[in-house]
Amino acid sequence: MTTVVPVSEAVREATAALTRAQVDSARSDALVLAAHVLGVPRSRLVLVAGFTPAALAEFRRLVADRARRVPLQHLTGVAGFGRLELAVGPGVFVPRPETELLAQWALTVGGALAVDLASGSGALALALAHGSPATRVVAVERSPAAVAWLRRNAAARAAAGDRPIEVVVGDATDPRVLAEFDGTVDLVVSNPPYVPEPSPGDGPPPEVADHDPPEAVFAGPDGLAVIRPLAARAAALLRPGGWFGLEHDETQPPALPALLSPWFAEIAIHRDLTGRPRYVTARRVAD
Numbered sequence: 001m002t003t004v005v006p007v008s009e010a011v012r013e014a015t016a017a018l019t020r021a022q023v024d025s026a027r028s029d030a031l032v033l034a035a036h037v038l039g040v041p042r043s044r045l046v047l048v049a050g051f052t053p054a055a056l057a058e059f060r061r062l063v064a065d066r067a068r069r070v071p072l073q074h075l076t077g078v079a080g081f082g083r084l085e086l087a088v089g090p091g092v093f094v095p096r097p098e099t100e101l102l103a104q105w106a107l108t109v110g111g112a113l114a115v116d117l118a119s120g121s122g123a124l125a126l127a128l129a130h131g132s133p134a135t136r137v138v139a140v141e142r143s144p145a146a147v148a149w150l151r152r153n154a155a156a157r158a159a160a161g162d163r164p165i166e167v168v169v170g171d172a173t174d175p176r177v178l179a180e181f182d183g184t185v186d187l188v189v190s191n192p193p194y195v196p197e198p199s200p201g202d203g204p205p206p207e208v209a210d211h212d213p214p215e216a217v218f219a220g221p222d223g224l225a226v227i228r229p230l231a232a233r234a235a236a237l238l239r240p241g242g243w244f245g246l247e248h249d250e251t252q253p254p255a256l257p258a259l260l261s262p263w264f265a266e267i268a269i270h271r272d273l274t275g276r277p278r279y280v281t282a283r284r285v286a287d
């Protein structure tokens with residue numbers, strides 16, 4: 001007879017291992033990995049008899065990887081973003097819950113034509129296509145590795161019935177990319193790289209430092225190296241009256257009005273539930 005190890009026992013052991021590895025969400029991550037290995041939603045774990053030896057070996061392998069600070073989403077292969085589940089893994093930035101705020105704002109704007117600059121896995125573009133079927137959505141991404149995930153997610157969402165998005169491979173700051181849309185876009189959204197380059201010994205946690213692509217995260221000493229040319233590009237794409245929504249670092253609000261005011265009015269910084277400034281919105285003025 002095969003010995004079955006109760007879920008509660010395996011999860012307890014995993015939580016202890018992850019706590020020792022200083023994973024913040026140790027128990028929650030252990031439960032997510034258990035549900036992933038057992039092929040059930042987390043809420044149904046209590047109904048599972050337990051881990052077979054093969055399933056337990058797989059669970060322990062994933063817990064060991066998580067203890068080495070591999071992101072949870074790389075281990076399960078998916079990241080939740082609002083109502084969507086996106087495929088993620090090596091080579092693409094894992095979408096963050098805070099970016100859902102920008103996506104929610106974008107859905108209140110909508111419009112006939114929207115562009116997501118620096119799209120990564122496609123989180124913002126696909127959330128827009130899902131929530132605003134009347135909007136034509138174009139996603140621009142430069143990294144070939146990220147584009148592979150973006151195309152995969154775009155195909156999955158289209159197969160699920162969402163309006164297909166258009167994927168453009170290129171530099172989102174290059175005036176030649178999407179030049180045919182200049183002056184016609186209703187909405188530009190972007191969560192670009194914006195983190196200031198860390199000083200030695202003062203970097204982000206291992207999940208970010210070792211697994212998010214550096215070109216997806218860091219942008220020069222003040223973190224504005226991509227935002228500066230990207231704002232100019234967004235301004236060129238937008239029609240007068242069109243909206244720009246941009247996620248940024250919490251240190252950047254003092255710099256943003258001067259950076260945006262050559263082309264934009266109604267500049268507003270939006271805070272998250274913890275009070276941290278997270279994204280800025282602005283409206284294109286006529287030239």
Ligand SMILES: C[S@@+](CC[C@H](N)C(=O)[O-])C[C@H]1O[C@@H](n2cnc3c(N)ncnc32)[C@H](O)[C@@H]1O
Pocket residue numbers: 093094095096099117118119120121122123124140141142143146170171172173190191192193194215216217226
């Ligand atoms: C912080 S990640 C965000 C990805 C996605 N927007 C999200 O919210 O999950 C930034 C993305 O910008 C891409 N990127 C960086 N510089 C770029 C550029 N000049 N043109 C196009 N994409 C760029 C990176 O490859 C990365 O996928």
